[in-house]
Each structure stands twice: as C-alpha cells, then as structure tokens.
Amino acid sequence: MVQKPEIYRLSAPISDYAEQLQAGLKRNAFQSGNNLEMQSIGWISPREGGELAHPVAGRFLLSLRAEKKLLPGSVINQVAKARAQEVEEQQGCKPGRKQMKEIKERAMDELLPRAFSIYRDTRVWIDPVGRWLVIDTASSAKADEVIGLLAKTVDPMPLENLYVAQSPASAMTGWLAEDEAPFNFTIDQDTELRSSGTSGAAVRYLKHSIDAEDARRHIQSGKQCTRLAMTWADRISFVLTESLDIRRVSPLDVLKEGADYAQNDDEKFDSDMVLMTGELAKMLNELVVALGGEKQA
16 A cells, blocks of 8 residues: 555644535645646545545545646747747747747747646545545655645645654664564564764674574664665564664555455445554554653654
C-alpha cells in the first residue's frame, strides 16, 4: 500500500471539523478540462463513483489528483519564433524583449488546449480515533502538495508533526547493542551505522543480518544506527531511519487474509483498506511506545 508514508498527528478530533471537511472537499474537487492551466490539483473519489471521503470502519480515505500538461519548451519556442517573424514583417523590425515575452505567452495559451495531460493520484488515510494522518507518498514535495490542499479544505487543519521522547538513532543503536528488539518487533537484514564525527564513516548491511559483536564494535567506535529494517508482529515490514521516516512499508500476509471473503472489487478494496490501515495504526502506536512515547514539540 505505502512505500514511504508521510505520517502526521491530528491535534484535535477530526469529527469537530466533519462538516467543514465535507464542504471543503467539494469546494476543492478536481476539475478536469481547464485548458488554460499547466497544472491543477483537486480531490477525487478514492473509489470510482464513491464519496470524496471514502469511509471504512471508522477511518476514511481521500485521494488528491494532480494534472500536468505536457508542453515541451521546444514546441513553444518554435511557435513563438513563427509568430515573431509575422510581427517583424508587420512592423518592420524585430520584436523587443518585452514584446517577445508577450508573444511567447500567447503561443503557450494557444498550445495549451492541445497539450496532453498526465495524472497522478496521492492517497491520504485519516484515522479519527487514533489521530493519525498518513500520506501515501515517497516525496516530500507531494506531501507538501497534499498538506497545502488540506489547509484550503479545512481551515485550520488540526495537523502537527509526530515527535517521540527518544531519538530513533539512539533507540536503534541501543537495540543493536543489546541484541534485542522492542516488544513485538524483530530486526531484519538491512542496517546502517554511521559515525557522528566529521569523517562520516559508515557501514551498511544489505540483505545480511548484522552480528551482535560486529554491531557493538561499530557502536564502541562511535557509530550510531541511522537505518534499521524491522518487522512488526510478523505482519508488516518497514525501515526506520534516524529522522523518524518509515520507509518501505510492506504488508506480509495481512492483505491476503480478507481476499478469500471479498465477493467483488469494491468489497476487496474495503477489505484491503480495513486490514492494512488497522494493522498500520497498531504498528505506529507500538513503535511510538518503543521510542519512549510521544512528546510535544
């Protein structure tokens, strides 16, 4: 479902903003077919024919659609050059810099209705009870795009960053030094230890378990764990980083459990969402506990 989700906290119950959210989603719904914009964004239904906020088991899913027009600069320049020649013939001299800029802008306006469009959808999962908001993206820029539209949709949007009492680097280093993962977690085969000094010396284990003695030796030499692959409850694997990024989130067997009971695509969609978001919420709660609990900024 998610490769590197952006994870945030809801600072107030989203139910307090329910009416504003529904109205804001409609107000900022995606409108296709605007021929005069290079880029446009808006909310669409996560499931065809459904609501803009798709509800399942007390949680709901949003989907942001971004449209970008494909209009190569070389094409714009070619058309602008032809228009500039026409102007030169009419006025007897070449267009100046300001006039050339206007010619180029008119060429772009002329070409936009014929430009091809590409679409990109980004899903947003909201857990009102657990107060989680998760953006399904590996890009900070795309996450900022979602947050920006959320701010227009609900003002003020009760959103804040997640902070924990113990730094992930310190916690992961301790787990390796003690050769013991926190309760309900196991350590997998992807580890990076990096020196905090000016040398920046680093060692990384890929698809290879780090030996406990090797880990202690690196730690004693001044390195800290900055990246650690883990599995939660034999159900979800992920990679935790020193900056509290949670990457490569991957369900193990959790999505397969409901597949046999789904009668159609809609039921499978809801079943997958219930299973994955339910498990992810539990994992996030236990990870926060393993990192010393949540703290205020």
